[in-house]
Amino acid sequence: VAFMPTPIFRRRSYLPLHLELVASLVARILYRVRTSGLENLPPNGGVLIIMNHISYVDVVALQLVCPRPIRFVGHKGLRRNAFFNWCFEISGCIGISAEQPREGMRGAVNALKAGEVVCLCPEGHISRTGQLMEIQRGFELIARQSGAPVLAAALDGLWGSIFSFAGNKYL
Numbered sequence: 001v002a003f004m005p006t007p008i009f010r011r012r013s014y015l016p017l018h019l020e021l022v023a024s025l026v027a028r029i030l031y032r033v034r035t036s037g038l039e040n041l042p043p044n045g046g047v048l049i050i051m052n053h054i055s056y057v058d059v060v061a062l063q064l065v066c067p068r069p070i071r072f073v074g075h076k077g078l079r080r081n082a083f084f085n086w087c088f089e090i091s092g093c094i095g096i097s098a099e100q101p102r103e104g105m106r107g108a109v110n111a112l113k114a115g116e117v118v119c120l121c122p123e124g125h126i127s128r129t130g131q132l133m134e135i136q137r138g139f140e141l142i143a144r145q146s147g148a149p150v151l152a153a154a155l156d157g158l159w160g161s162i163f164s165f166a167g168n169k170y171l
Contacts (some may be wrong), residue, residue: 001107004123006108008093008120016102017155019090019129019133021160022075023060024064025168027060027061027064028064030057031057031061033061035164037066038065038066038067039069040151041066041067041117041151042070042149042171044146044148045115045151046111046112046113046114046117046118046148047112047117047118047148047151048108048112048117048118048119048120048139048142048143048146048148048149048150048151049062049070049117049119049120049150049151049152049153050119050120050121050122050139050150050151050152050153051119051121051152051153051154051155052056052121052123052132052154052155053121053123053125053126053133054126054127054155055134055155056126056151057113058121058155059072059089059119060101062119062153062155065119068117069092069116069117070117070118070119071091071092071093071111071116071117071118071119072091072092072093072118073093073094073096073104073108073118073120074088074093074096075093075095075096075097075125076095076097076104077097079095079097092116094107094108094110094111095107096120101138105138105141105142105145108120108142108146108155109138109145109146110146112142112146112148113146113148118142118148119153120142122135122138122139123135123136124136144148164168
């Protein structure tokens with residue numbers, strides 16, 4: 001498998017430039033990010049990315065290698081925390097909840113129909129074992145209703161970092 005080097009910095013449309021620069025710099029200091037299969041990402045039009053969820057920095061790692069801005073689907077309950085609410089707002093994150101899943105799914109479908117890249121983790125939560133957890137239903141409905149292609153992304157090498165649950169602890 002050949003790995004393609006990733007550019008040091010690419011402008012994203014969802015974060016202010018200064019935050020984007022800081023996040024990119026910190027992530028590149030902490031992690032060596034390599035990609036394979038990026039040629040499968042359509043250059044335009046909506047695409048639904050589904051990926052495994054093994055750490056709190058998965059979204060940063062994926063955005064570092066993706067040449068297009070990504071709107072992530074995240075647990076709406078995190079918005080109760082002021083910091084996470086701010087993160088959702090500046091990143092264009094689409095909130096979804098178990099109580100009202102249709103609202104979040106509708107937001108994802110609309111973003112896909114508008115030609116955006118949307119990413120969700122169909123496991124529904126961060127892995128506590130480093131292995132792929134049971135896939136929850138819903139992403140197939142989003143894909144079907146939007147007509148967008150589905151692209152699978154697999155993250156590897158983040159399990160065991162301070163941002164994962166390796167050893168049953170966080171940080």
